[in-house]
Amino acid sequence: MDYSAIDPALLLATLMISATPILLAAIGELVVEKAGVLNLGVEGMMITGAICGFAIAVESGNPFLGLIAAALAGAALSLVFAFLTQILLSNQVATGLALTLFGLGLSSLIGKPYAGIKPPASPRLDIPLLSDIPVLGPILFRHDPMVYVSLALVAAVWFFLKYTRAGLILRAVGENHDAAHALGYKVVRIRFLAIMFGGACAGLGGAYLSLIRVPQWTEGMTAGAGWIALALVVFASWRPWRVLLGAYLFGGITVLQLNLQAAGLAIPVEYLSMSPYIVTILVLVYISARKGRGNLDAPASLGRTFHATH
Helix, strand or coil, X not given: CCHHHCCXXXXXXXXXXXXXXXXXXXXXXXXXXXXXXXXXXXXXXXXXXXXXXXXXXXXXXXXXHHHHHHHHHHHHHHHHHHHHHHHCCCCHXXXXXXXXXXXXXXXXXXXXXXXXXXXXXXXXXXXXXXXXXXXXXXXXXXXXXXXXXXHHHHHHHHHHHHHCHHHHHHHHHHHCHHHHHHCCCCHHHHHHHHHHHHHHHHHHHHHHHHHHHCCCCCXXXXXXXXXXXXXXXXXXXXCHHHHHHHHHHHHHHHHHHXXXXXXXXXXXXXXXXXXXXXXXXXXXXXXXXXXXXXXXXCCCCCCCCCCCCC
């Protein structure tokens, strides 16, 4: 095995790129779950965002328009989930799974004409002076703008939930929707907005995959990224900065296994490909065993149906 083939600086820089789509989807889902809603349709919204963003970017020649279209597509699909679960009071788990299946089928239908087409190149943001710093420059300051947008989004969500009145109201709805309703807060409206935000973030994460990380359209290209994003929210105990840590941990394992394959590690490729998902499962099992099932810091009303007549 040739370890010299692994460049640590390139490994760390690629880690940030690999983690970004999962981070975007996970931070959106965190807000949704903080509002007391469990949306298992993240995978479906991601893959829909991936193809809608790709199609608009190819047709317009503008990757920025593609990202906007992806966010709108994810938000639109999440509205279906919001209407079914908050207005028609359908089961959140079943509706989320149906949303994922619908998104996978819809993306396959829309994406057929775009297979094998290369999207317009996305610009890379080389931050003046900082990008020239030895070692740190290539790792931290030579990425596309969406990497920095994802980091800013984590900081914004943390600040919103911790320090703003609107964030406090959203958390109150997630903890006890009946009490929040009794105080006069519009529980359904708040949850609609949270679900749309989560859908937009998932759509952006999908578009990042198809336009930047792997600039092409391939059916099913999210490959479980939405499920990993859901797991990361639990791993993070519903805390934004821990979501960032979890996403970068998963991204690091993903990139490392690819580098180990390239370096010729004498382990079957299938085992290396499974490693990121196995590590995620082991971490979740460890956290559940250590904290106990009833003490995971989950919002108290998570997944519960709200009846305004109560």
